[in-house]
Amino acid sequence: MKERIYYTKPSITEKEVRYATDAARNGWGKQCYEYINQFEELFKQHLGVKYAIATSSCTGALHMGLAALDIGPGDEVVLADTNWIATVAPVLHLGAKPVFVDILPDTWCLDHILVEEAITPRTKAIIAVHIYGNLCEMDELMAIGEKHGLPVIEDAAEAIGSIYHGKRAGSMGKFGAFSFHGTKTVTTGEGGMFVTQSDELYEKVLSLSNHGRVREQVKQFWPDMIGFKYKMSNVQAAIGCAQMERIDDLIAAKRRVFGYYAEGFKGMPVTMNQEPEGTQNGFWMPSIIVDEGVQFDREALLASFKENNIDGRVFFWPLSMLPMFERKPMNKVSYDLYQRAINLPSYHDLTESEMDRVIDLLVKNFNQG
Ligand SMILES: *Cc1c(COP(=O)(O)O)cnc(C)c1O
Numbered sequence: 001m002k003e004r005i006y007y008t009k010p011s012i013t014e015k016e017v018r019y020a021t022d023a024a025r026n027g028w029g030k031q032c033y034e035y036i037n038q039f040e041e042l043f044k045q046h047l048g049v050k051y052a053i054a055t056s057s058c059t060g061a062l063h064m065g066l067a068a069l070d071i072g073p074g075d076e077v078v079l080a081d082t083n084w085i086a087t088v089a090p091v092l093h094l095g096a097k098p099v100f101v102d103i104l105p106d107t108w109c110l111d112h113i114l115v116e117e118a119i120t121p122r123t124k125a126i127i128a129v130h131i132y133g134n135l136c137e138m139d140e141l142m143a144i145g146e147k148h149g150l151p152v153i154e155d156a157a158e159a160i161g162s163i164y165h166g167k168r169a170g171s172m173g174k175f176g177a178f179s180f181h182g183t184k185t186v187t188t189g190e191g192g193m194f195v196t197q198s199d200e201l202y203e204k205v206l207s208l209s210n211h212g213r214v215r216e217q218v219k220q221f222w223p224d225m226i227g228f229k230y231k232m233s234n235v236q237a238a239i240g241c242a243q244m245e246r247i248d249d250l251i252a253a254k255r256r257v258f259g260y261y262a263e264g265f266k267g268m269p270v271t272m273n274q275e276p277e278g279t280q281n282g283f284w285m286p287s288i289i290v291d292e293g294v295q296f297d298r299e300a301l302l303a304s305f306k307e308n309n310i311d312g313r314v315f316f317w318p319l320s321m322l323p324m325f326e327r328k329p330m331n332k333v334s335y336d337l338y339q340r341a342i343n344l345p346s347y348h349d350l351t352e353s354e355m356d357r358v359i360d361l362l363v364k365n366f367n368q369g
Contacts, residue, residue: 005357007311008183008285011250011348016242023238035237042244043178043193047171051202053194053209054237058157058179060230061194063090065175066125067228068204069151071096075124080110080131081318081334086179087129087155088319096124100320102331106274108132111333112140119148126152130159130169131316132343133254133284134273138164138172153177157192160185161251161282169282170195175205180236185250185284186243188236251282253348258283260352261344264359268366269294283346287315288362290340298339301365308361315341 023035040052055061071077073095079087081100088098101114108131115126126145128136138152145152156162156170157179163169170176175198180191194209196202207214212227232240243250258281262272269291275281290296298314305312315338320328329335344358 002309002357005310005345005350005354006347007313007343007345009347010182010187011246011253012239013242013246015245016239019238019242020235023235027234027238032234035234035241036232039188039232039237039240039244040193042241044195046244046247047168047176047195049171049176049195050197050199051195053202053205054232054240055192055194055209055230056232057086057181057190057230058155058177058192059086059089060228061177061192062087062127062153062155063093064205064208064228064230065153065177065194065196065201066090066094066096068201068208069125069174071124074122076120076122077125077127078115078118078123079127080129081320081328081331082108082131082316082337083129083319084157084316085319085322086157087127091127097122098319098325099123100318100325100328100331100334102333103131103337104137105333105337106271107134107136107276108337109134109136110141112137112144115141116144116148119144119150123148123150125174126150127155128152128173129155129157130162132273132287133159133162133282135159135162135164135169135276135279135281138167142172151175157181157184158284159282160247160284161254161280163280165278171197174198175201180240180243185254185282186240186247188232188240188243191232191236191240192230250348254283254346255281257346257348257350257355258286260355261286261359264355265362268362270362285313286344286346287341288344289315289337292340294340294366296340298342301342301362304361304365308357310358310361311345313343314338315343 151174154173159169175196180188212223212225318334
């Protein structure tokens, strides 16, 4: 059996090991927040934003940000149907109602025309998720937000390295949220980041993230409101600092992997993640969509991946297909795309011969089909 090809794994060098070891050995007492502060600083610089708060996950960052915007029972939040559950779970934890709208067939992100149609007097926010590194139409979404007085929130968990007309994903909305889960472009094992340009929102989330203790409070152990505990540890942040020092290489590695696949699939009846004029795609996860009308059996393909010891991954299901939601088959693109799509292995250090194994398998699949 050929060696297993994992769909993702982090890029860890001696630098990450050295920083984590230092944090474990020395990052206590006076130094207990040193790597956290440094990680936030490096992240802010990379993104070009005013504020960043390291968190234990992207889910936690979204939860606090939405809470700080006072989203709660009776409110509606508009987001794309094609998504990972992490984006919508905090909306439900806060008692608000998610409104799933369809995606665009080329970017696989929010269809802005449908977003505007979905707005009601109860709408409180729009969440723009940059799926698989692909960018949402931010100009259009921000204009809709402005027109209706609604914040646009960016879930940029999959969009490290993605740039929209000079602005990095996550830096454009009312706030942005990132994930450093082990499968993401930058990792701390588990972890996340809340970012914003807003002084007011930053202060609010900072207090919430500190169990509701506001900065000016002089009384010890005196929370002023019920907050959250979604903090990142100093040891995790140490790994994050090493990753941030290598971020250009990490992004370049993802782009190299995508480029090799794109070349290998030339002439095949598939499309991949798009990179429209004026944008850069961080290509977190190269995915293929099989052309409409082409004979394709997703389950059979995934089975042959497995046989060949290669990890294949299903494209996100429409969230409204999950048992806890009401089905929305009128979201035609979301209900169609997932059936003719898969995600490919894409970790930074994937070799050309490993990618050739993936490409050969797909070529064979389509020749038979
Ligand atoms: C990974 C991911 C998340 C969740 O990140 P966690 O750090 O695991 O909470 C949220 N949204 C999207 C789009 C993701 O891909």
